Amino acid sequence: MPVAAASGFEPPTIADFFPDVVLFAGTPFAMNRVMLIRVLVIVLLAIWLWFGTRSLKLVPGRGQVMTEFLLNFVRNNIAIETLGEEDGRRWMPVIMTMFFLTLGMNLTGVVPGLQIAGTAVIGLPLVLAIIAWVLFIYAGFRKLGWTYLKNALFLPGVPWPLYFLLTPLELLSTFIVRPITLTMRLLMNMVSGHLLLALVYAASSFFLFTLLPQGNLFGLIGVGTVAFGIVYLAFELFVAALQAYVFAFLTAIYIQLAVAEEH
Amino acid sequence: MHIVGYLAALGFGFAAIGSGIGVGIIVGKTIESVARQPELQGRLTSLMFLGIALTEALCFIAIAIGFIPFPSP
Numbered sequence: 001m002p003v004a005a006a007s008g009f010e011p012p013t014i015a016d017f018f019p020d021v022v023l024f025a026g027t028p029f030a031m032n033r034v035m036l037i038r039v040l041v042i043v044l045l046a047i048w049l050w051f052g053t054r055s056l057k058l059v060p061g062r063g064q065v066m067t068e069f070l071l072n073f074v075r076n077n078i079a080i081e082t083l084g085e086e087d088g089r090r091w092m093p094v095i096m097t098m099f100f101l102t103l104g105m106n107l108t109g110v111v112p113g114l115q116i117a118g119t120a121v122i123g124l125p126l127v128l129a130i131i132a133w134v135l136f137i138y139a140g141f142r143k144l145g146w147t148y149l150k151n152a153l154f155l156p157g158v159p160w161p162l163y164f165l166l167t168p169l170e171l172l173s174t175f176i177v178r179p180i181t182l183t184m185r186l187l188m189n190m191v192s193g194h195l196l197l198a199l200v201y202a203a204s205s206f207f208l209f210t211l212l213p214q215g216n217l218f219g220l221i222g223v224g225t226v227a228f229g230i231v232y233l234a235f236e237l238f239v240a241a242l243q244a245y246v247f248a249f250l251t252a253i254y255i256q257l258a259v260a261e262e263h
Numbered sequence: 264m265h266i267v268g269y270l271a272a273l274g275f276g277f278a279a280i281g282s283g284i285g286v287g288i289i290v291g292k293t294i295e296s297v298a299r300q301p302e303l304q305g306r307l308t309s310l311m312f313l314g315i316a317l318t319e320a321l322c323f324i325a326i327a328i329g330f331i332p333f334p335s336p
Binding site for chain 1: 316
């Protein structure tokens with residue numbers, strides 16, 4: 001293609017997610033841009049949730065309304081709706097943490113200047129998925145003891161020869177596939193979101209600032225890519241919130257499946 | 264004719280067929296159910312997102328496989 005062959009177009013690569021180390025090089029605490037973004041997000045979240053909930057007023061201001069809306073949403077629509085009143089309140093803190101952490105980390109993917117999600121490198125999604133995995137196994141053992149394993153692996157109401165087929169499948173799907181899909185869903189949403197956004201930006205800059213000044217009318221495609229970029233930015237914003245919701249919701253569902261008396 | 268590209272992209276395309284159909288069925292059925300019983304909309308919407316999340320995970324695993332470095336023969 002003659003258009004792509006011209007110089008100046010730099011498509012995003014996977015190297016975007018592994019930028020150069022900027023702080024503490026050579027030590028085990030070497031930090032690159034993504035990790036600095038994560039630290040920034042955690043500091044901002046801590047400041048927001050600490051000072052946002054200190055002086056609550058009976059007639060809430062605009063900031064308080066938003067904070068209360070999100071906190072209420074996670075408590076009522078995620079924790080209590082899936083787990084019930086008692087278990088919901090017990091597991092609420094960790095579900096709340098997961099929601100706000102993933103939400104904050106995802107949102108940095110669309111903030112200009114930061115432009116990469118804290119969850120777009122495997123470390124954080126993996127740690128969160130392992131926490132969810134440990135949590136639902138712990139919840140099951142705490143509630144039911146060893147009958148949890150029996151419930152999880154041997155489905156009731158099945159003729160016993162089928163267990164040779166079903167038990168390995170249940171083992172695989174409950175204890176191995178769940179953490180992997182939790183990790184991959186969050187990670188790959190953010191990775192593909194970043195790659196597509198960066199591709200649209202790079203293409204717009206190439207069309208508008210390289211091709212058009214040369215008098216090449218193919219540069220007018222840039223108008224289309226800019227429009228698509230704006231739409232896609234809004235979509236990424238939606239995906240960031242949706243993935244935070246889905247992650248917290250699935251954690252709650254897994255805990256609920258583990259503590260259910262029988263299924 | 265000579266075509267150059269990533270085979271992984273082709274694999275992702277095939278995976279996207281399946282999850283595309285799956286997500287379409289889930290959303291369509293949800294709309295159908297809400298049309299029948301609008302008062303259940305909140306519950307159905309969260310179930311819909313749960314179904315979508317479980318279905319499209321396969322698609323995202325297909326993206327991830329493209330990034331696994333294979334040893335060159």
